[in-house]
Amino acid sequence: MRQAVARAEAAAPGFEWNVAKASPDRQSLLLYEDFSKSAFPALLRSVSFDADGVPSIIDYSRRDNPPILHRKETLLAPDDPRIPAFAAITRRAEDLGLFKDTKRIGTRANWTAMLAEAGLRVDGPRLVAAGEAAVDVAREKTAISRNGLSQPASLMIRYGMLQPDHELFDYGCGRGDDVATLRANGYSAFGWDPNFLPGGERRPADIVNLGFVINVIEDPHEREETLRAAWGYASRGMAVS
Ligand SMILES: C[S@@+](CC[C@H](N)C(=O)[O-])C[C@H]1O[C@@H](n2cnc3c(N)ncnc32)[C@H](O)[C@@H]1O
Structure with missing residues (x-):
């Protein structure tokens, strides 16, 4: 795939794209609307190459009814x-x-x-x-500062779920006080938060803490998908509160 994309890029230098499609006899570079700004991004431009590598560019950007992207x-x-x-x-x-x-x-x-x-x-x-206005929920305003550990983190230690040789991923760590307190007490912990620590690590750990995150997500489907995403990082267990 990488080779096919590299060939296509070389054949259409400067063509801006964000999706590549490749099959044995055809490659395409596609430019869709920004994924973060559109639920179903419209196709703006494409360049396709046939088996002989001949490019054909199509501009969809002025079409009233462009193709769109799902999933x-x-x-x-x-x-x-x-x-x-x-x-x-x-x-x-x-x-x-x-x-x-x-x-x-x-x-x-x-x-x-x-x-x-x-x-x-x-x-x-x-x-x-259809009849509802889209609401901007300031989820980050729910994050508080703490002096000690949160109840879920302290219960995990009390009941032996989080042990000194475990590593913890605090998914949606807010201001990061649990991570800091755990580290100060000799635990290995790291965190990520879309608002407070967007560059934080997202990788597997023994234990995942999903502490007071699900309750700030207003959409039930997104709640479920967030649970799935966090669970995907847990190699031993996950606490959800
Ligand atoms: C009530 S705070 C809890 C913070 C921290 N876990 C704690 O216990 O102090 C909720 C946090 O969830 C974060 N958040 C919101 N949407 C999220 C999402 N889709 N995935 C992960 N975290 C999210 C917010 O930025 C906020 O920091």
């Missing part, structure tokens, strides 16, 4: 923190059976009509109920 989470690196929110949109559409008629879903006008029939509409990166 954008499947195109991200496995540890991309946007996956739970993106996957939640897919799950919501799947639950309503919207992906069954694959012939209709590929272009924006049809898809918008199908969503409307299901009582939904797209608001930028979100999928919302």
